[in-house]
Amino acid sequence: MIADNWALKMKTTPENFERMASLPTTTRDGLVTMRARALEGKREDLVAIADRVLRERFPLQAGKERSQRQGRTPTEVRCRDRCASFTTGKDAYTWIINEFCRIDPNALATYARYYPKQKYFSRTLAGLFEGMSRDGSRSSDYVVLANGWYAATYHGHQQKFEVMSSLSGICRLDYEKDWTFQVSNATRELLEEQRRLVEFQRSLDAILAELQRT
Known part of the structure; x- marks a missing residue:
């Protein structure tokens, strides 16, 4: 479904794009592909949505980050x-x-x-x-x-x-x-x-x- 060009159609609304990007079944690679296709279609609004959802759904963390550890970190x-x-x-x-x-x-x-x-x-x-x-x-x-x-x-x-x-x-x-x-x-x-x-x-x-x- 991601491989289709639906995201490039001018009638695709930002709301529909974000709904698809936010689906649990949409993987990180799939979201990156959606963003690339939006870019190809010169849909800057969709690219911005993909960027935001990508950050929110797939933040780079190290195992929930045990950041509360004690001690200094030079x-x-x-x-x-x-x-x-x-x-x-x-x-x-x-x-x-x-x-x-x-x-x-x-x-x-x-x-x-x-x-x-x-x-x-x-x-x-x-x-x-x-x-x-x-x-x-x-x-x-x-x-x-x-x-x-x-x-x-x-x-x-x-x-x-x-x-x-x-x-x-x-x-x-x-x-x-x-x-x-x-x-x-x-x-x-x-x-x-x-x-x-x-x-x-x-x-x-x-x-x-x-x-x-x-």
């Missing part, structure tokens, strides 16, 4: 010609997000528009924890960024890396070339997950670049 970060070292992943994450926002002041607003259901950033503390069991009473669950936005920090490394990759795409920054996030003593599994996510983000960036040329 991390080295770089953004263009600026480098820094931190004893915790939380501080390194905060630094790189601030750097992205320095490069593109609208990065977080754009992210929030692309992924409205994800609670990673908000202009208000109440908005960051809206509809969640957490209420923001623990200061360790969030930080206030340099631009005044609030950022959740209780997520695991893989979720944070996914957010960083998405933001870097918005800022048009390439991992390794423009920025890096290196955790000391990272496991092979962690490095492999990061590599997969970087490749996935690059494929999204290529699609967006092609859309902008059409």
